[in-house]
Amino acid sequence: MAQRETTSTKPRVHYDCTQCPAFCCSIYERVTVTPADIKRLAKHFGVPVEEAREKYTKQWEDERILRRVKDTIFEETCMFLDQKTRGCTIYHGRPGVCRTYPARSRCAYFDVLRFEQKQQGDKSVMPVVKIIFREDVG
Numbered sequence: 378m379a380q381r382e383t384t385s386t387k388p389r390v391h392y393d394c395t396q397c398p399a400f401c402c403s404i405y406e407r408v409t410v411t412p413a414d415i416k417r418l419a420k421h422f423g424v425p426v427e428e429a430r431e432k433y434t435k436q437w438e439d440e441r442i443l444r445r446v447k448d449t450i451f452e453e454t455c456m457f458l459d460q461k462t463r464g465c466t467i468y469h470g471r472p473g474v475c476r477t478y479p480a481r482s483r484c485a486y487f488d489v490l491r492f493e494q495k496q497q498g499d500k501s502v503m504p505v506v507k508i509i510f511r512e513d514v515g
């Protein structure tokens with residue numbers, strides 16, 4: 378998620394996180410963290426694990442998730458997103474799920490962004506996506 382670094386050893390991908398408003402850091406209400414992720418966060422900030430757990434994560438049902446804040450583009454986003462650059466401020470300390478997302482060569486949200494910009498011939502266009510769960514679909 379919101380990657381800002383690339384290396385030539387990585388498989389070819391068809392999205393560019395540096396050109397994206399960080400949909401993935403913003404539209405998912407829950408970014409799950411494991412005990413290992415919390416340990417990494419603690420190390421990244423040089424604080425005790427318990428402090429990192431309280432300060433940067435919260436409980437959601439039976440999951441521990443990253444805390445969120447109000448966003449300038451979406452309703453909310455991850456507390457670690459730089460809202461100006463739209464990049465991750467804890468890149469080397471980010472949780473495992475952020476490291477693997479989107480786990481395929483294309484990112485659907487980036488495709489939608491590029492599609493709409495091309496469609497309207499305007500690079501400033503940004504579709505604001507929201508995930509909802511419909512009750513009438515079983």
Ligand code: SF4
Pocket residue numbers: 378379380392393394397398399400401402478479484485486487
């Ligand atoms: S939504 Fe896709 S392109 Fe945008 S930051 Fe996340 S992984 Fe990168």
Ligand code: SF4
Pocket residue numbers: 378379380401402408443455456457458459464465466467468471472475
């Ligand atoms: S930790 Fe970084 S990559 Fe993960 S959701 Fe937050 S801002 Fe995005």
